[in-house]
Amino acid sequence: MKILDPRTMRVGLVVLIIVGVLLLTLSGYLTPAFNTATKPIIGVQGWISTRFLALKDLFTLPRDVASLRQRNAELEAEVSRLNTDVITYQQQLKEAQVLYALLDFARTSPENQYIACSVIGRDPSPFLQYIIIDHGSDQGIKFGMPVVTENGLVGTVDAVTAGASRIQLITDPASVVNIQLENSGTEATITGSITGEIQLSMLPQDVIVQNGDIILTSGLGGKYPSSIMVGQVNSVTKQVNSLFQQATMQPSVDFSNLTVVLVITNFRPLDIMPLIP
Amino acid sequence: MIDLVLVTLIAVGIHPKSRYIVYWFLFAGFLLAIISPVRLMYPLIPYVITGITVEILRKRIWRIPLLLMAILTFLGSLLTQIFAYLTIYFTQTQLPFKDSLLQVSLPSITLNILICIPVYLVIKDWGDTIFPQEVE
Numbered sequence: 019m020k021i022l023d024p025r026t027m028r029v030g031l032v033v034l035i036i037v038g039v040l041l042l043t044l045s046g047y048l049t050p051a052f053n054t055a056t057k058p059i060i061g062v063q064g065w066i067s068t069r070f071l072a073l074k075d076l077f078t079l080p081r082d083v084a085s086l087r088q089r090n091a092e093l094e095a096e097v098s099r100l101n102t103d104v105i106t107y108q109q110q111l112k113e114a115q116v117l118y119a120l121l122d123f124a125r126t127s128p129e130n131q132y133i134a135c136s137v138i139g140r141d142p143s144p145f146l147q148y149i150i151i152d153h154g155s156d157q158g159i160k161f162g163m164p165v166v167t168e169n170g171l172v173g174t175v176d177a178v179t180a181g182a183s184r185i186q187l188i189t190d191p192a193s194v195v196n197i198q199l200e201n202s203g204t205e206a207t208i209t210g211s212i213t214g215e216i217q218l219s220m221l222p223q224d225v226i227v228q229n230g231d232i233i234l235t236s237g238l239g240g241k242y243p244s245s246i247m248v249g250q251v252n253s254v255t256k257q258v259n260s261l262f263q264q265a266t267m268q269p270s271v272d273f274s275n276l277t278v279v280l281v282i283t284n285f286r287p288l289d290i291m292p293l294i295p
Numbered sequence: 296m297i298d299l300v301l302v303t304l305i306a307v308g309i310h311p312k313s314r315y316i317v318y319w320f321l322f323a324g325f326l327l328a329i330i331s332p333v334r335l336m337y338p339l340i341p342y343v344i345t346g347i348t349v350e351i352l353r354k355r356i357w358r359i360p361l362l363l364m365a366i367l368t369f370l371g372s373l374l375t376q377i378f379a380y381l382t383i384y385f386t387q388t389q390l391p392f393k394d395s396l397l398q399v400s401l402p403s404i405t406l407n408i409l410i411c412i413p414v415y416l417v418i419k420d421w422g423d424t425i426f427p428q429e430v431e
Contacts, residue, residue: 141330141332142327143337144399145333145383145395146333146383146387150330177332184332212390212394
C-alpha cells in the first residue's frame with residue numbers, strides 16, 4: 019500500500035513528533051526542561067553581553083563625556099540666564115505694583131499733576147533726613163514742590179539740579195508741616211527729629227486727641243496742599259501746667275523703603291516770610 | 296551711621312606706599328559736600344583736616360599701624376560729627392545736644408572704630424598686592 023510507504027511514515031512520524039512537542043510546550047510540560055536547557059546559554063550570553071558593552075563604553079565614553087560636559091555647560095548657562103530673567107521680571111513686577119499704586123493715588127486727586135521719580139540716594143549726614151531723586155529742573159521740578167507717595171506726604175523739594183533733586187523728608191529735624199486732625203479739625207504742627215520720630219506740637223489743651231486720629235495737611239503757610247494724608251496719632255502727653263499738648267505720630271509713609279515718589283508739579287509754594295511781622 | 300569713605304581713606308592713607316593722600320581726602324570731601332544738605336561744604340573741611348592728620352601721624356606711629364588706624368578713625372569720626380553738629384546747629388536747625396550725642400554721634404563713632412580693623416586689613420592686603428615688597 020502506498021500509505022504504508024516508509025517515506026510517508028517517516029514524514030508522518032516527524033509531523034506527529036512536532037505536533038506532540040508543540041502540544042507539550044503549549045500545555046507547559048516542557049518549561050522545566052527548557053529552563054534547564056537555556057540556563058547555561060543565558061549565562062554565557064550575559065557574560066558576553068557585559069564584556070561587549072564594557073568594551074563598547076571604553077571606546078565611546080570619552081566622546082560622550084565631552085558631549086555631556088558641553089551640554090551641561092549649555093544648560094548651566096541657560097539656567098543662569100533664566101535666573102537673571104526671573105530676577106528682572108520680579109523687579110519689574112514690584113516696580114509695576116508701586117507704579118499702579120501711585121497711578122491709583124493720582125486718579126483720586128485729578129486736580130494735581132504729578133511726576134513719578136525714582137529714589138536714587140540718601141543724605142550721607144546722620145543728623146539730617148533727605149533723599150535724592152532722579153528728576154531735576156530739566157523735567158520741570160522746582161524748589162518747594164511737595165512730594166508724596168500713594169500712602170501720604172513725603173516732604174518737599176529742597177534743592178534742584180538739572181538732572182536730580184534733593185527732598186527734605188518730614189522726619190527731618192528742620193522740617194515743620196502745618197496739619198489738622200481729621201476728626202476735630204484742630205490745627206497744629208508736626209516737626210521731625212534726629213531719631214526720625216515726628217512730634218505734634220501747638221495742640222491746644224482743650225482738644226480731645228485720641229490715638230489713631232488721622233492727620234492731614236492743613237494747607238496753612240502755603241507750603242503744602244491741604245488734605246494730604248500724613249499719618250496717625252500714636253501717643254498723647256497732656257501736662258496740666260503746659261500751654262499745649264504734646265503727641266507723637268506714626269507717619270503713613272515708610273521712609274526706610276522709599277523707592278518711587280510723586281512730585282506735585284502744579285502746586286506753587288508760597289513764601290510768606292515777608293508777610294510775617 | 297558708618298562713614299565707610301572716611302575709614303577707607305584712612306586705611307589707604309596709612310599704607311606706607313600711598314601718596315597724595317590729602318588730595319584724596321579733598322576729592323572725597325568735595326564729592327560728599329555736593330550731595331550733602333549740610334551747609335559750609337560739610338564734610339570737606341573735616342575730611343581735609345583728617346587727611347592732614349593722617350599725613351603727619353603716619354610718619355610718627357608707623358610701627359603700630361592698627362593703633363594708628365584706630366586713633367585716626369576715632370579722631371576723624373569725632374571731627375566730622377562735631378563739625379556736622381555745629382554747622383547744622385548754627386546754620387539750619389537747633390539740634391538737641393543730648394539726643395545728638397547719644398543717638399547719632401556715639402553710635403557712629405563706635406561703629407567706625409569697630410569697622411576700622413577689617414577695613415584696614417582688606418586695604419593692606421590690596422596695597423601689598425599692588426605694591427609687593429622687595430625681598431633683600
